[in-house]
Amino acid sequence: MSDTLEHRSAEPAELSADQLLDAYRRMRTIRAFEDRVHEEFATGDIPGFVHLYAGEEASAVGICMHLDDGDTIASTHRGHGHCIAKGVDPKPMMAEIFGRRTGTCHGKGGSMHIADLSKGMLGANGIVGAGAPLACGRALAAKLAGNGEVCVVFFGDGASNQGTTLEALNLASVWQLPVIFVAENNGYAETTASSWSVAADNIADRADGFGMPGVIVDGFDFFAVWEVAREAVTRARRGDGPTLMEVKLTRYYGHFEGDQQTYRGDEVERARRDFDCLKWFRTRVTTNGMLDAAALDTIDAEAAALIDDAVAEARSAPLPGREDLETDVYATY
Amino acid sequence: MGSSAVGIVANPLAGRDVRRLVAQASVFPNSEKAKMIQRLLAALGAVGVTDAFVSTDVGGISAAVLRSLGPDPAAGRPEWPTVHFVELERYSSTAADTAELVGAMMGAGVGAIVCLGGDGTARAVAASCGDTPLLALSTGTNNVFPEVREATVAGLAAGLVAQGAVDATTVLERDARLEVIAHSRVETALVDVCLTRAASRGARALWDVGGLTELACVFARPDAIGLSSIPGLLCPVPRGAGHGVVLRLVPPRSAPAVVRAPIAPGLVVEVGVASWEHLHRGRPHMMGTGGGVVALDGEREIELDASERVQVRFCTDGPVRIDPSATLAEAAQRRLLCTLPAGAYGPGLPPSNDTP
Numbered sequence: 001m002s003d004t005l006e007h008r009s010a011e012p013a014e015l016s017a018d019q020l021l022d023a024y025r026r027m028r029t030i031r032a033f034e035d036r037v038h039e040e041f042a043t044g045d046i047p048g049f050v051h052l053y054a055g056e057e058a059s060a061v062g063i064c065m066h067l068d069d070g071d072t073i074a075s076t077h078r079g080h081g082h083c084i085a086k087g088v089d090p091k092p093m094m095a096e097i098f099g100r101r102t103g104t105c106h107g108k109g110g111s112m113h114i115a116d117l118s119k120g121m122l123g124a125n126g127i128v129g130a131g132a133p134l135a136c137g138r139a140l141a142a143k144l145a146g147n148g149e150v151c152v153v154f155f156g157d158g159a160s161n162q163g164t165t166l167e168a169l170n171l172a173s174v175w176q177l178p179v180i181f182v183a184e185n186n187g188y189a190e191t192t193a194s195s196w197s198v199a200a201d202n203i204a205d206r207a208d209g210f211g212m213p214g215v216i217v218d219g220f221d222f223f224a225v226w227e228v229a230r231e232a233v234t235r236a237r238r239g240d241g242p243t244l245m246e247v248k249l250t251r252y253y254g255h256f257e258g259d260q261q262t263y264r265g266d267e268v269e270r271a272r273r274d275f276d277c278l279k280w281f282r283t284r285v286t287t288n289g290m291l292d293a294a295a296l297d298t299i300d301a302e303a304a305a306l307i308d309d310a311v312a313e314a315r316s317a318p319l320p321g322r323e324d325l326e327t328d329v330y331a332t333y
Numbered sequence: 334m335g336s337s338a339v340g341i342v343a344n345p346l347a348g349r350d351v352r353r354l355v356a357q358a359s360v361f362p363n364s365e366k367a368k369m370i371q372r373l374l375a376a377l378g379a380v381g382v383t384d385a386f387v388s389t390d391v392g393g394i395s396a397a398v399l400r401s402l403g404p405d406p407a408a409g410r411p412e413w414p415t416v417h418f419v420e421l422e423r424y425s426s427t428a429a430d431t432a433e434l435v436g437a438m439m440g441a442g443v444g445a446i447v448c449l450g451g452d453g454t455a456r457a458v459a460a461s462c463g464d465t466p467l468l469a470l471s472t473g474t475n476n477v478f479p480e481v482r483e484a485t486v487a488g489l490a491a492g493l494v495a496q497g498a499v500d501a502t503t504v505l506e507r508d509a510r511l512e513v514i515a516h517s518r519v520e521t522a523l524v525d526v527c528l529t530r531a532a533s534r535g536a537r538a539l540w541d542v543g544g545l546t547e548l549a550c551v552f553a554r555p556d557a558i559g560l561s562s563i564p565g566l567l568c569p570v571p572r573g574a575g576h577g578v579v580l581r582l583v584p585p586r587s588a589p590a591v592v593r594a595p596i597a598p599g600l601v602v603e604v605g606v607a608s609w610e611h612l613h614r615g616r617p618h619m620m621g622t623g624g625g626v627v628a629l630d631g632e633r634e635i636e637l638d639a640s641e642r643v644q645v646r647f648c649t650d651g652p653v654r655i656d657p658s659a660t661l662a663e664a665a666q667r668r669l670l671c672t673l674p675a676g677a678y679g680p681g682l683p684p685s686n687d688t689p
Binding site: 014015195200201202204205207208213214215216217221223224226227228231232235243246248270284287288289290 | 345346349350351353354355360362363364391392393394396397423426531532533534535536537624636637638639
């Protein structure tokens with residue numbers, strides 16, 4: 001067992017070219033997926049709500065690059081990016097969003113409930129603040145099993161004010177659970193600015209009250225997130241307990257599709273122009289010679305093709321039928 | 334001649350980087366920075382400063398200061414200077430905010446600037462504040478340039494300096510700096526410049542000495558925290574020596590000299606030094622081949638191409654630093670904070686009723 005832990009603790013100091021390409025592919029796939037869902041939602045063919053993750057890709061990918069299928073994540077209502085970063089197949093995800101039988105959850109969950117336990121994705125979650133207690137439970141199981149697995153919970157600035165999240169921070173520290181709390185602070189709880197609603201000025205400041213380290217990281221910068229996450233994951237695997245990471249970023253679309261966004265100015269336009277994580281990543285890896293621009297272009301094209309196929313397949317897939325009503329549910333009627 | 338205005342700049346992001354995770358770096362919440370500003374204001378008011386220009390931010394520091402002004406902020410507090418909040422059109426949460434805030438304070442004619450942050454914050458302020466006296470208070474992590482000092486005392490010193498109540502030649506010191514020229518970019522470091530083999534700026538902070546290859550320091554104190562402690566413990570260079578120092582770093586196992594240096598809070602590590610030499614004015618040092626990242630004052634800033642080199646120059650035109658100890662010593666000598674009976678300015682205390 002200790003061998004496993006030591007092996008798992010050996011996080012690389014730098015990323016290899018293959019890892020960089022993998023990271024870029026995951027980020028680009030998320031962007032292509034979300035941009036396309038944005039377009040498809042406007043057609044009226046997608047049932048329910050969708051909350052898009054575009055702009056925040058460096059957070060999910062920078063963190064999930066350190067995880068394998070045994071490690072788990074708990075997500076939010078804005079969960080598509082977390083799913084893709086954790087390795088969930090985008091095609092059944094798209095089908096799920098379209099409510100089709102071929103979806104990740106057979107078309108019964110929709111955008112806010114995509115879960116794939118085979119990939120360690122415990123689920124997107126429509127309840128704000130519900131992820132942190134789930135993560136503690138999963139981390140307790142990992143700790144008792146001694147398997148070195150860790151659990152990451154993503155939550156937003158709104159959820160950071162929920163009792164569930166605060167209780168989970170306390171419990172994780174009391175039990176020294178292998179949890180990484182990732183507060184993705186995009187500045188708004190739905191339409192309320194965090195500066196109006198979060199009493200601690202930085203969410204990371206709350207870590208001190210719970211006896212764990214709290215770190216702020218630039219969520220537009222994949223490399224910054226990756227490096228901080230490496231330390232947090234290593235710490236959790238080593239048995240040193242939880243960490244609170246506050247990732248500061250901007251979501252490119254509204255809180256939900258259809259949000260008129262009258263509560264914010266031109267910050268998205270500026271973020272897209274000046275800070276965009278994909279642009280920044282490309283500039284850096286090509287400038288310093290780590291990757292070739294053509295390899296990134298190829299990934300762009302492949303991601304676009306993958307999402308085209310995902311939408312085409314989703315649209316042609318069957319809806320769940322009457323016979324599906326009593327499957328995948330706890331109670332039968 | 335002096336100004337009765339002082340600028341206060343606080344960095345809302347200082348003190349929260351990855352060193353809380355990889356080392357046992359101290360935590361400095363923004364609520365404490367807001368309290369420091371209030372203590373500064375109390376001290377500035379006590380020495381007669383009439384106007385304070387306070388930075389605004391989106392991290393809650395200026396909001397807490399505003400709340401402390403009571404239900405009618407415009408009326409202010411009688412014991413404080415009038416507080417003017419310096420606002421920006423927009424906030425980028427980068428060093429550019431600091432530069433813009435300092436520029437506005439200079440425009441308002443402040444006679445001194447107090448900044449709250451770490452070496453990174455002080456660097457950003459120093460780059461914009463010209464010859465305005467600077468007092469940097471530590472709220473960051475690797476604090477070589479900023480001082481750990483009670484804000485009340487710092488406020489007294491800054492207020493006295495701003496108003497010209499003390500002799501500038503005694504209490505102010507012009508620091509040296511390192512100028513770093515890379516691409517078309519020109520940057521300043523107040524303490525150290527280091528080349529690392531890291532592939533990216535990553536989380537900015539530098540805590541892994543494995544990849545360090547070259548280090549240049551403006552000065553090197555034996556009791557420093559951070560990279561300058563490496564020469565500080567091997568070949569110290571006092572502030573004001575008129576030269577800096579450059580070291581070539583190698584893995585400890587192949588090094589002629591090995592230093593156990595406190596390179597970050599809680600991290601005392603072995604660093605191998607192959608050679609060192611003084612860095613003189615007018616004799617630039619060329620750093621780098623084969624890529625890497627250049628760190629300024631402990632934070633990775635400039636990513637290099639494989640073929641690129643950077644020029645590091647020792648310059649004597651750094652910020653004008655307020656020495657609070659010297660300032661208060663002179664204030665004591667001149668009884669600036671005392672009220673005494675006429676004729677009681679000679680040696681010894683004035684007569685007291687308790688004296689037998």
